Amino acid sequence: xxxxxxxxxxxxxxxxxxxxxxxxxxxxxxxxxxxxxxxxxxxxxxxxxxxxxxxxxxxxxxxxxxxxxxxxxxxxxxxxxxxxxxxxxxxxxxxxxxxxxxxxxxxxxxxxxxxxxxxxxxxxxxxxxxxxxxxxxxxxxxxxxxxxxxxxxxxxxxxxxxxxxxxxxxxxxxxxxxxxxxxxxxxxxxxxxxxxxxxxxxxxxxxxxxxxxxxxxxxxxxxxxxxxxxxxxxxxxxxxxxxxxxxxxxxxxxx
Numbered sequence: 001x002x003x004x005x006x007x008x009x010x011x012x013x014x015x016x017x018x019x020x021x022x023x024x025x026x027x028x029x030x031x032x033x034x035x036x037x038x039x040x041x042x043x044x045x046x047x048x049x050x051x052x053x054x055x056x057x058x059x060x061x062x063x064x065x066x067x068x069x070x071x072x073x074x075x076x077x078x079x080x081x082x083x084x085x086x087x088x089x090x091x092x093x094x095x096x097x098x099x100x101x102x103x104x105x106x107x108x109x110x111x112x113x114x115x116x117x118x119x120x121x122x123x124x125x126x127x128x129x130x131x132x133x134x135x136x137x138x139x140x141x142x143x144x145x146x147x148x149x150x151x152x153x154x155x156x157x158x159x160x161x162x163x164x165x166x167x168x169x170x171x172x173x174x175x176x177x178x179x180x181x182x183x184x185x186x187x188x189x190x191x192x193x194x195x196x197x198x199x200x201x202x203x204x205x206x207x208x209x210x211x212x213x214x215x216x217x218x219x220x221x222x223x224x225x226x227x228x229x230x231x232x233x234x235x236x237x238x239x240x241x242x243x244x245x246x247x248x249x250x251x252x253x254x255x
Contacts, residue, residue, distance in 0.1 A: 022055055022066050026128070033130035033156075033167060035060060037081040039068045040124045042092070048073075048119035058125075060085055068123055069095075076111050077123060084127040096120040131156045132245060133168045137183045138175035142198050145230035146172055149238060170194035170241045172221060180207055188213035194244045196221025196237055 022038075029036050037058040041050045049070045056066030058081030068077055073095055080093050094110040098120070102111045113119060133156045136146045143159070150157040158165065164186060171187040173180050173196070180197065184207075187195045197204050197219040204219030211217075222236030223243070 022057055025057055025065055029057075029059075030128070030130070033133070035085050035127070035129045037084055038126045038128060039064075039066070039077055039081065039093075040126070041068050041121060042124050043120070043122035045120040048121055050121060058082065058085075069121055072113065073121055073123075077125070080109060081125055084125055085129075088127050088129050090124070090126040093123045093125050094120065095123070130167070132170065132241070133158065133165060134170045134172065134241070135159075135164060135168055135187075137171070137173045137180075138178070138198075140174055140176050140198075141230040142233050143172075143174040145234040146174060146237060149231065149234040153238060155238075164190050164192070168192050169245060170196070172196040172198065172237055174198035177203075181211060184208075184211060184214070184217055188216055193248050194218070194241050196240070198222075198233065198237075 026036065026038065039056045039058060041052050041054040044051050044054075050068050050073070054066070054068050056064050056068040056077070058064055058078060060082070062078055062082060064074060064078060064081075068074075076095055077093065080091070084090065092108045094108060095113050096110060097113040102109070104110070131154050134146075134150050135158045136143050136150070137159075147157050147159055158168075164171070168187075168190065169192070171183065171192050171194070173183050175183075176198075180199075184195060184197065188211075195217045197207060197217050198221050199207060199219055201220055204217075208214035208217055208219060218240060221240065222233055223239045225232070225236045225239070227233045227236040
């Protein structure tokens with residue numbers, strides 16, 4: 001899916017204070033479900049302008065808020081941060097004159113120090129991506145299991161009525177015949193990546209017959225693992241959601 005456009009927090013007002021410091025920036029970004037990379041200097045060998053503990057945020061538009069070194073380091077931190085926003089990974093970045101050629105190994109990327117003054121910086125880059133947003137429709141035991149299992153997985157699970165939120169990754173209908181078609185139609189129209197209907201094969205086919213875009217709905221929802229109980233069904237559905245989102249994202253963390 002496309003990367004969300006990052007907007008800076010609103011200007012200070014009597015009711016919406018401007019964020020102060022990186023932690024408040026990070027809190028605002030998480031609340032808005034906007035991705036960022038937290039860059040933290042873990043080692044600085046002189047001569048460098050940064051010191052261990054300095055931090056900065058790399059935003060999806062390439063903006064850097066905070067300080068992790070001078071202009072010699074910023075371009076590398078920016079390019080590596082944007083790369084991690086695409087992959088969802090985290091890594092240790094080493095900027096050092098000892099690296100005549102860039103190289104990469106598990107958990108480490110090393111690049112040459114572009115400034116003649118030299119010095120080595122090691123910066124931990126942590127990609128912070130919003131969790132998948134899942135809408136569960138229904139009040140049956142399976143719906144409750146879908147809510148609890150999804151939240152245990154770290155997903156943001158929405159079971160409230162109302163329009164779908166922007167960026168919804170999955171919609172699962174588990175209402176046993178109550179109000180299914182309008183919810184499915186809304187999810188199809190919104191282009192939600194995963195849409196599932198908890199129903200028998202026969203009833204699911206009847207519900208989807210004549211529903212425009214109904215071929216996008218997984219019914220019966222979930223991988224065929226022989227699930228019978230609400231908890232087992234929930235596990236099978238989330239397994240299918242994970243597989244679908246990773247496939248759509250080309251194997252990356254983001255979906």
